[in-house]
Amino acid sequence: MFDRQTLSLYKRLLSYILPFKGLIAITLIALLTIAAMEPAIAMVLKELVDESLIAKNPDSFVMMPLLLASVFIVKGVAEYFSKVFSQWIAQKAVLAIRADMYHKMQHLPFGVFQSYGTGKLMSKITYDVPQASSALSNAWVILIRDSLTILALIAYLLYISWQLTLLMLIVGPVVAFIIDKASKLMRNSSKAMQKNMGQLTERLEESLTAHQDIKIYGAEQYEQKRFQDTATELLTNSMQVTKVSALNVPLVQVLAAIALAGVVYVAMQMSAQNLFTPGELLAYITAMALTFEPIRRLTSINETVQKGMAAAESIFELLDQPNExxxxxxxxxxxxxxxxxxxxxxxxxxxxxxxxxxxxxxxxxxxxxxxxxxxxxxxxxxxxxxxxxxxxxxxxxxxxxxxxxxxxxxxxxEQIALVSQKVTLFDDSVAANIAYGHEEHDRQAIIAAAKAAHAWEFIEKLPDGLDTQIGENGNLLSGGQRQRIAIARAFLKNAPILIFDEATSALDNQSEQMIQQAMETLKQNRTVIVIAHRLSTIENANxxxxxxxxxxxxxxxxxxxxxxxxxxxxxxxxxxxxxx
Known part of the structure; x- marks a missing residue:
């Protein structure tokens, strides 16, 4: 399950929970308590049989039921605290990972950003992080709790009969070999799933952004096929992980059951020869049976770990990219x-x-x-x-x-203002879009910039004026209105260098005329670079x-x-x- 690479990745992933040492300590105490309560159940059952049922000790008639109830109460309280605290720690870690990833995306070199593509970057945050979250929230708790539980139960089994316990442990290396092989298969399939999710997100983003082009060119079937092919590949890799995991768990359980059957047979023979008391026999079989569930969970969590490690590899690949x-x-x-x-x-x-x-x-x-x-x-x-x-x-x-x-x-x-054909607006108010990146400006400065850009005439007619929400990328505004918002943003920035990148090429004549007037005002006392589309925009250039x-x-x-x-x-x- 844990080769050197996996340990290195998991160690780095766990570094995100280290700031919460106090809560980790409480969680570990709770996990130790849970592990200790498992053999305690078998011990209470031993005394219940030997003292209450066979020896008829009257003191045990009240004491044993109280002890049994106490064990389950303590275990339940410990499980509550371990689950709540571990989840809180994991969610804080996920918040930190997402913050680091978002920060990294803001500071990636432009070329690296383009090479990843929007869909793949979105997939890393929306798909990879939850996968890593499972390894942080569930995996480490199960690994520690169930490993301690198995160790505690084996220690108790050794205490009762070390010979029988060694016989049971013969299957250990075989189980470890099966888990190791399953880990490698699931890791490879999980990596393929990461790639498929990035492609799927990319396909979805493209189809939603270009829905008008898809319809006008009748490309619905083509896009459907591309999406279906990627989704089918994702399904194939998902099922590969599921099949390996589904075979892994029962195979380990069958081996454990065979070992249990052999041990029970020998234990029955020993009991018949008075080498075991009835209580010891019941306690031994109970303790053995109690190892089944933690073994099953440890085997099952392997899938979560491998998916989480594949996701962590993808996340750290991004985080390790150099900044600009x-x-x-x-x-x-x-x-x-x-x-x-x-x-x-x-x-x-x-x-x-x-x-x-x-x-x-x-x-x-x-x-x-x-x-x-x-x-x-x-x-x-x-x-x-x-x-x-x-x-x-x-x-x-x-x-x-x-x-x-x-x-x-x-x-x-800071010295450059850019107004392009492809205007980028945000799902926020008109005022926030004009003052984007310069929130320090007061309302009067925003209004002055809007008037200079010939945008105030439509802004004051909007339902909430400057406070009107304009929708995703300003889709509640017309093309000319969006362009004038972008020019108002450039006015407010007041940078000495101004770049117009085909700022009027997609507009109608009336909108273009208004924007040309705004641009002429904005050009004054600035170094202006115009990427020209229409000759009318460049005839007066120096x-x-x-x-x-x-x-x-x-x-x-x-x-x-x-x-x-x-x-x-x-x-x-x-x-x-x-x-x-």
Whole structure:
């Protein structure tokens, strides 16, 4: 059941309950009491037969029933405290594990976060943690209580007849071998189940998020099959664990029963030769029978332990991921907003082709620079490098002459406001969404930001105004309203660098016009980077940068680029849009 790897994992898992040493001590005392009461039952039965039924001792007529009742009362009280305290300790540990995992997810490097995927990360918290919780709440209690119980009963059996007890213990190595083999099979199947649950959660998340696309493209059967295949694989692995566990328990019990039958036969012969008193014979058989239930529980808990260890392995794999690096950690007294890219190259993980190659560009402070190009040209990659979601493979990015790698990461991101086509809102009030990450702002500042973003005109008409709950990802608002909330958030942040990532590409003309007005106001006195989709959004830019396959191929203002009759001019004359 416990090889070296399992012991190491379980030890690390148990470290989460160590802060509760006092309650652990009480629980252990309760478990010791429970273990001591098992042989006490057999001892009372021995005296009941020998003293009350055979010797007819009148003093025992009252004493023995009282002793028997006392044993069960003490055992019941101890079981109550052990269960309540162990569960409380386990739930506090689970709370700590979930907090550590959530903290880790917030600080994972962007690339690692993307490699896991949302579904797999959700599965780790929603599925893996409860599996580990069972190993924390039930497993260690059963392991300690039933191991102590078996030891106490064997000690009593040795006291009555060490010869018979050694005969009974012959099956021990066989039982240990069976449990070890079953453990390895269940661990492997449990790991496969972890993977299946991650895939199942991923499928579910995709289907719920993309339900409109599924319907419009008639892909219901395709998605149903993908979900069914993953669910079937999960069922197969679950049944593998169940079958091994179901065979493991009765096989151990059959071996124990065979040993018991042999011992009972020999004990009966010894009793016939007056080597046992009737009470000793009954006590011995009772004590042997009492070992059956803890043996069964120890064998059954093996499934819980193996599932818990597979879950713990998955949890600690995540927790052991390195956080975002933060070399240097400098801050600057003031930010002008000049950005310089010097010979930047970047490769995405597991990619052989550069997303950016020998890219150099200067973005002056306080001016608007537009990035245009077809999909895969490197526009969004450039933004990811500015925000340090990724770090360049080679080259330097300078902010006001300072390498951004030398700046404290949080400080750098404080200087940047991002408004993208894909607006992210939270299931909270309008006010909380505008002030997201900046809860220190008062209501008047939130209202001023909403007015500047042309959002106040619809906010004040909402049922509860700023306190209106907007639903998951703002689904109770229109696309244009959601976009204006995002721009109000950028106004409130008041960062010197502003990035518009195709912020108006999915809007109708009226919404776009209102948002364009808000964006023009927001651009004032800021360094602005616009990833362009519609030509109307970039014609007034101070500098337009044309990108192809990770390289800068043209730059200049709108009129100068048209005169060059190059890539920009060709696309403009063809009336094409720059799709990301």
């Amino acid at each position: 690096t933060n070399t240097g950690g400098k801050t600057l007294d003031s930010i002008g907003g000049e950005l310089v890219f010097h010979d930047i190259s970047f490769y995405y993980p597991n990619s052989q082709h550069p997303a950016l190659e020998s890219f150099s560009l200067k973005i002056p402070a306080g001016q608007t620079t537009a990035l245009v190009g077809q999909s895969g040209s490197g526009k969004s990659t450039l933004v990811n490098l500015i925000t340090r979601f990724y770090d360049a493979s080679s080259g330097q990015i300078l902010l006001d002459g300072k390498d951004i790698l030398s700046l404290e990461r949080g400080f750098l991101r 500098n337009i940068v044309v990108m192809q396959q990770g390289k800068l191929v043209e730059q200049g203002n709108h009129s100068s680029l048209l005169k060059q009759k190059g890539v920009y001019s060709q696309l403009y004359n063809q009336g094409q849009e720059f799709n990301e």
